[in-house]
Structures are given as structure tokens and as C-alpha cells.
Amino acid sequence: MAALESEIAALLQRVAATRRTEHAVSLQLAEQYIRAKRAIDAAAIMDGAAATESLEARLRGCGLFDPEAYVTLNPDLDIERHEAWQHFRDGGLGQRRPFTSPEIVARLLAEMAAPLRAEQFCLTQLAEAGSAAGDKVDIAAPLRRRGTRIAVFCSSLGNFYMREIADLLAWGLQAEGIDTVQRDETADIDEPFDLRVFVAPHEFFWLGDGEGWTEVAEAAGSVLYNVEQPQTPWFCRAFPLLLKAPLILDINLQSAAILRRAGCEVVHFMPGHLPTARYAQPYPDISGIPLTKGYAFARQPYNWLARNRLDERPIDLLFIGARAPRRDDTLIRLQELADRHRFWYVYREPSAPFTGQSGAAAEAGWALAQRAKIVLNLHRDWIGYFEWPRMVLQGFWQGACVVSDPGLSAPIFTSGVHYLEENLRHIGELVRWLLETEDGRDKLDRTRMAAYERASSVGSMHVSLGPVLEALAAALRI
């Protein structure tokens, strides 16, 4: 840990130097950016030093396994607590059994708090430097020169959030000039690519024909893009494949760090803003979205970027998510306030994936958010990750103000500046203040504006793809 801290101290010095030269956009800046990123990766590998040998060492190094949780979550097993570890190592892991809990993840993250904070700070500074450097940093050049061909895979049967993430990654790579196509589980398994990125492996290798691709997960050139939180059974389902993958992208900073402890090669990647992507563009006509059929405003064309005024957003609060007890409690708590405002709840059973066919449809999320003053982010579990689809894509990119259940943080975005947090018990008071007082509406307006500005500059796709492109080039030994 001391070595890690000294690496981070050195990294902070480099970042400080980067800040001083921030306005002198130059190749030197780009070089510093790359050097600093390499230092982060080196530090991360040291952190997971114990986890390079056996599978057992990797599992123990990761710290996620909990014998108590394993016995509780697998009631079909006739084993005692002291037998849990052996059962998991010798069979349960391969059977994709659940093995951890929010409490274990919380304890682990508490242990990792200092390096995580440092990494978040460094990544933020580096992204700011990368943004200042703009197009002069061309990390994609080596991949283009080599003629690299990439396929981004996503299950056709899964949650529509995953499709959005896959689209953005593919479009981002294409915008960098890299030959990229999209595929699903029905594709020809022998189709040649230099790199294959599998978005949401917990869905892809599980649903439909995806099971037939399991062996490809560990093949050279395969990249698994984890978007699931470690405390969930879905993450556990993908975990054995993640352990074998040559390279992992992870949408959450925290789970990326946990996977590094298991000896995985991981790059944190939150899809960046891509102005040409349809998810980031105005959606003027929403009359075809079934949810809007009963609303007169849905028949009026509306371009929020042409007239970005808070008062013209007819939905006061929007929540889209799967049913969970703590979400139920909160939405009910907001009911009295909802009598005076327009609160929309697009709320489904967790067992029914939010697929594109299911009425709410994919585009409803971002098209409706363009017409919402507030996008509400409520975590499924008490331990809440930075939920990119709801906070960034539905919130920041669409000009809405995100009000969130407190959760783990992410680089670039700051609570209180780019989004607002409040304990669920009191979230109604915050929403009431934001909607019904002059000061509150001013804060609401400033927050959403600041978030959009931040997301479309420092959070741009070009900047966020930098570390990914570097890792992909390394995977191809370029």
C-alpha cells in the first residue's frame, strides 16, 4: 500500500504540472496525459500484486467472497459455512453462483477509500487536461494505422441500457476513425476481428445464443465491458468470465478497482458525450412514444437545445427504473408533492428487462428527460453506485437536473455542482425546494446547465476514450 501511495503522490505532482500548462495546449500536454495514465495503471497492478498467481490467490486478493453470504444466497447447497470457500473455488464459481453482498462490498470499498479517492482525483485532472488538449491528442492513430477492426457485441435480448452503451462505444470508436461494427449473439462466431468488445457480459453470455460464446470471452482480443455492480447476482454471474478476460472495461470506478485486486487488467470507462449520437441530440417529436399518448405537450415539436428554458419542460420529475422496495418507499413519499406537479414514474418489474419492445422503449428515457426538469436517481440497494444511464445519459446530456440518492462518486462530476444528493427520507424536501421556491429553481437551473457543460466538454467521448484506446493498442501489442 505504501508503494501505491508513493506512486499516487508522484502522479499528483505530474497532474499539478499538467494543470499549470493547461492553457498551453501542446503535444507536451498529450505526452503528460499518457505518462500519467500509465502511472495509474502501474499503481493499480501493484495494488493487485498478491493476485497474479493461482485462481485461489486472485479470488482471495479480490476480497469479494463471503462464506456467510455464499451459504445464505445458495440455499440449495447442503454445506456448512466452513465448507463454503472450498465449494465456491471448486465448483460454485464455475456455476456462476452468487457469493457476495452489499455489506461485503461496502467493507471492501471502505478499505480502498484512500486510493480510490486519489485515483478519482487524478482521473478528473487528466480528463480536464485531455479536454484542454482537444483533438491534438490522437491516441487512436496507432489503431488506425494498423487497420484495426473492432466488433462491439451486445445481447439482442437484454436491457435497453446495454444497447445504448454498446451504440455509444461503437459510435465513439467510429468517430475516432476506427473500423468498428456492432454484432449480437446471433452473429457468426468465426467472423474475424482484431478486437471483440462484449458489452454487459452478465447478459451477453447468459441470454439466448449467448451461452455458445462463453469460450470466446477469454480468447485473445476479447474485451469484456462490465456495467454491473459487484454486490448483485448478475455481477457474480459474469465474474468467472471477467477473471479470464484478457482486458476489462468497467463503467464504475469502484468495481474497476475491485477487479484489479483480482489481478484483472481493467480500464474505467464511462461513455462520453458524443454530439453526433442520437442519444445526445434533441428528440423533437415524441408523439410516437406510447407513454406520451395522453399528453398534449407530446404533440408539440420541441428542441431543447434551440430553446433551453427550464419553464418549458413540462415534466417536473422523471424516474425510470426497475421495482425495488426502497424505490417504492421513496416514490410513495413523494406522492403528496406529485399532486401539485407532474411526476412521471416509468416503473417495471425487475424480472422484465427494459427491452426496446416494452412500450417504454429505449428512446423514452432520453426523449422524456429532455422534457423533464428533474431526473430522479434512486439506487436499487442501499449501496449506490454512480448510475451512468440515469445520471449522465438521461440527466446531464439531456439538460435535466439530476437529484440522487447519495451514492459512490465518479471522476469528473461533483455532487452539489453537477448533480444534487439527498437522503431518501428527505429527498421530497429537496425536490419541493427546487420546484417551489425562487432560490430552488435558480439552483435547479444552474445545476443542470453546469452538468451539461461539464458532460459535453471534460466528459466528451474523445476524452473518455483516451485510456480505452491506449489499452486496446496495448492488447494488440502496438
Added chain:
Amino acid sequence: MRSYDVTSLGEIVYQTSQGGEAQVAAVIPLYNYAGTVLEALDSVVRQDLPALSVIIIDDASTDQGGEEARSFLEQHAARFAEARIVRHHHNQGLSMARNSGIAWSSEPYLFMLDADNRLRPPALSRLHAALQCSGAAFAYSQLRWFGDTEGIGLADVWEPGRLANDNYIDAMALIRRDALLLAGGYAALADGHGWEDYDLWCRFAELGLEGVFLPELLCDYRVHGASMLRTRTNIHYEALMAEMRLRHPGLFRARAKR
């Protein structure tokens, strides 16, 4: 709705009129809900829709619910364009009580409110606006469950194909009166175990009538020991689904083919 005159099943026991025309009426079937009917009525009084009528069908209650409702309406007579209580000579069950409400009313939009449930203040105005702008046959919202269980309901956008999977739309809906008449009102199912509303939505789907869903919490559904959701309906689930399949083979066959 029937070959016989549904209005002959009961008689008016209370009626008041303030003049003016309401577009919307709340239809409240009442059978032994003395403990809750005033809450239901109070939620109607608090609606932000200015012009409104109410009709209570007392289905031969044996408790004080009818008298309590009458006293309430007398106190709030000024709130309603028309207020009326019809008492059935004999208990007829929920379907026929609702049909009486349809027969005794003349407003073009009828909201079916069970006497143990409640409306949120903007419910009728928003559902009414939804019907006017969409042209749909009925409008419904997301529900809040309260009472013995707290939670959010299962309602979702109108997709006729989904009706073959489950009953995901509650009876609390604002319905065009002419659509109700076109469908022949509510049917009484074989053993009277509930789901008359489910059957109605299936018939609407067969007639090509559409519903419109508002993803807002506009209605409160009470879950308690005596509610249909928690007792009779669930116990008889398999039999009811079989009956639905028999009554609506086209809808259920479409599901099987998918």
C-alpha cells in the same frame, strides 16, 4: 347492456342537482364499506376538476354505508353538478352495480371508483385531459397500494397482447360512456370471483378500443383482508385465467403464437 332494464334493479334514494353540466361522473359501487366510503367520497370532493357528478350504487348494503354516504353528499351537495344514490333491491354483485351506475348516469366520461379506494386530487382532470387529447376509449394511471401493503402498482402502457399474460390494468379508470355501452357493460363471470374489469379490457381489445396510460400516481388502491386482490381473486387464479381464455380465445391464441 342487458335485455332487461338495468335501472329496474334499484331505485333512487337520494338526488340533488346544482345545475350545469359535468362531463365526468364518479361511479361508486357500495356494498358494506361503511368504514371506507367516506374516504373515497372525500377524495372525489377534493378533485381539482371543477364540474363533477357522483353516483353511488348501494348494492343492498347491510351496514350503515348507504346512510353515511347520503349524509356526506348532503353536506357537500354544492360540490357536485349532480349527486345521486341508487339502492339495489337485492345484492347484485360488483359487475351489475357498475352497470347500474352506467345506466343511471348521463355524463360522457365515467370513473369507476370502488368504495374502499381513493383518488389523488388531480386524477380526474388529468385522466379527462388524456382522453380528450388521445381519443382513447379509457384512461388509467399508475396506482399506489396502501393499507396492509404499501407499494407501487403494476400498470403500464396499453398493449392488448399483454392482457393474455396478466391483468395489469386496474378497474380504476376514466371510461367513455359510449365505449362501455358498445362493450355491453361489465360481465358477471361464472363464479363471481372478480376480474370483471380484466374481462372488460379484454373485450375492449377485441373491439379495437384503446386505453391510454398516464405514468403518474393518481389513484390509491387499498390492499386489505377483504379486498379482491388479496383474497378471492388470487385463490381462484387458475380458474379465472382459464375462464378468461375461454371468453377471449382470440387474445389468448395470439399470445400462444408469439
